[in-house]
Amino acid sequence: MQRITISIEDDLLDELDAFMARSGATNRSEALRDLLRRGLARKAAGDAQCVGVLSYTVDLSMRDLGRRVPQSRHEHHHMAVAALSVPLDHTVAVEVAVMRGPVETVENYANGLFTERGVRHGALSLVPIxxxxxxxxxxxxxxxxxxxxxxxxxF
Known part of the structure; x- marks a missing residue:
């Protein structure tokens, strides 16, 4: 590991310290490494292998959505690792799907899912493998x- 020195504005340093407290980082170096990994993760090559963790809400009262979302996972069974659905009320569930494959393929799957009418709050986290x-x-x-x-x- 290499040591570097950086200059940072007071306001930005305050934000870093707040992030450090929220994230549980034990020092600024650890917090900066975490932020850098997150920021640089988006620079992944399309063919790099990853595990993608998708989280989103599904409004099951939307026509056929309760059938289409799991059917989409079945159509991508070679990528699907696991899925979890937790009902929040009578019509809405928060779901988590874990997909594996090339970054571009996982991102395309996630983007297609997140644009479905009735799917909201979609987020994708990529883990390089x-x-x-x-x-x-x-x-x-x-x-x-x-x-x-x-x-x-x-990546």
Missing amino acids: SEEEEVHQHGDGSSHSHVHLKVRDG
């Missing part, structure tokens, strides 16, 4: 290989 094949040996002496997802610091 790589796939690494590893060979493991188990208690019976047999070994096999499989792929592990490794979280990376950036």
Whole structure:
């Protein structure tokens, strides 16, 4: 890790300190690293691998939306990792979907979902990953290989 020195206006430093308190960062360096990772994450190449966490609200009283959203996930089953729906009232639910694949594909899926009439408050968070094949040996002496997802610091 390298050490750098920066100059920052008092007002911006106050905002950084407030962010540090909200985020639980233990020092300014940690807070700045977090902000930089978040800011630079959008610079990901379209073919970079990621796990995308989509959060949004769905108004299930909208015609066919309660069927279309899960159907869309089924049409992208090769990307879908998990989905959760939590009812907030009789018609609205907050949903979280975890999708995996190239950044461009995950972003396109999220943008298509977020533009559906009745879907609101959509947000996408991208986690950079790589796939690494590893060979493991188990208690019976047999070994096999499989792929592990490794979280990376950036794209």
